[in-house]
Amino acid sequence: MSRKIRVFLALLILIVSAALLVWGYAPNPHEIRIQPIVPAEMRLP
Amino acid sequence: MIRNCRKSLIVLSALTLLVAALACSGNSSAPAPSDTGLLPVPTNSIVSTEPALALTSMPTWISPAPAIPETRRLTLEFPSRMRAGVEGDIVRLTLEVDDMGNITPTAQFEGTTVTGGTIQIPDLYETHDVTAEARLDLAGMSVQPSGVTYEPLKRGQSATFYWSIRPDQPGIYRGTAWLHLNFKDRSTGGESRIAVSAQTVEIEAVDFFGLSVNIARTSGVIGSVVGGVVGFPFLEDILKFILKRRRKK
Numbered sequence: 001m002s003r004k005i006r007v008f009l010a011l012l013i014l015i016v017s018a019a020l021l022v023w024g025y026a027p028n029p030h031e032i033r034i035q036p037i038v039p040a041e042m043r044l045p
Numbered sequence: 046m047i048r049n050c051r052k053s054l055i056v057l058s059a060l061t062l063l064v065a066a067l068a069c070s071g072n073s074s075a076p077a078p079s080d081t082g083l084l085p086v087p088t089n090s091i092v093s094t095e096p097a098l099a100l101t102s103m104p105t106w107i108s109p110a111p112a113i114p115e116t117r118r119l120t121l122e123f124p125s126r127m128r129a130g131v132e133g134d135i136v137r138l139t140l141e142v143d144d145m146g147n148i149t150p151t152a153q154f155e156g157t158t159v160t161g162g163t164i165q166i167p168d169l170y171e172t173h174d175v176t177a178e179a180r181l182d183l184a185g186m187s188v189q190p191s192g193v194t195y196e197p198l199k200r201g202q203s204a205t206f207y208w209s210i211r212p213d214q215p216g217i218y219r220g221t222a223w224l225h226l227n228f229k230d231r232s233t234g235g236e237s238r239i240a241v242s243a244q245t246v247e248i249e250a251v252d253f254f255g256l257s258v259n260i261a262r263t264s265g266v267i268g269s270v271v272g273g274v275v276g277f278p279f280l281e282d283i284l285k286f287i288l289k290r291r292r293k294k
Contacts, residue, residue, distance in 0.1 A: 014273070020256075033244060
């Protein structure tokens with residue numbers, strides 16, 4: 001019985017720790033916007 | 046008889062004068078040419094150029110203002126979601142030359158394709174010093190460098206701006222990434238400035254059920270060690286089990 005509880009506890013701690021590590025070190029999702037600029041938009045006022 | 050002839054001549058000449066007067070009165074509404082030989086500008090030309098074009102019935106050639114003779118591409122890269130706390134991230138704004146930017150203006154109308162010709166635009170690089178000016182406004186978030194940053198813009202070269210951002214608290218942060226171009230006339234020293242782009246930026250800062258990044262990472266490392274230690278006594282059993290199976294085979 002105590003063996004089963006120990007295994008369960010070990011697995012639970014490992015899963016939670018892994019989740020925390022994944023969340024803590026995962027790269028942030030980046031958004032990229034591309035806007036073409038024609039010469040008419042870069043002329044003297 | 047002579048009297049009748051005189052009367053007819055008088056009537057005829059009167060009619061001729063009348064016809065001539067009527068013929069001349071047809072253009073009476075048009076403005077008379079001035080002494081300089083130039084047509085006066087109609088009063089309604091300020092509102093629209095159409096009547097002026099109709100009156101002169103000549104094509105008007107407008108010399109284009111000097112411009113940067115390159116099609117460029119503005120790329121804005123930012124984290125749409127990031128962790129709140131000590132961790133920072135990078136916002137990048139790049140004004141690069143578009144290699145595929147030699148666009149010929151083309152219009153399609155009912156199956157007919159109309160392709161525009163090349164317009165010679167005076168080159169701004171030859172007469173002006175061009176500087177790109179960028180600024181990132183993000184309310185409530187730490188932005189480095191704060192304020193305006195400048196980078197000279199040369200022909201065929203790109204200008205890139207980087208900002209380091211760090212949200213202290215979770216939440217949604219909104220702001221604007223500005224890009225201006227500054228022109229300085231080499232001969233006169235006159236300066237002018239135009240806004241090229243103002244893009245809205247929205248960044249969501251999150252935490253892990255109230256835990257900050259540092260706490261989450263530290264807990265993850267400690268938890269892994271603890272989980273390993275708790276599960277370690279069974280590691281021996283697992284290894285024995287695997288070795289037994291191999292021996293049997």
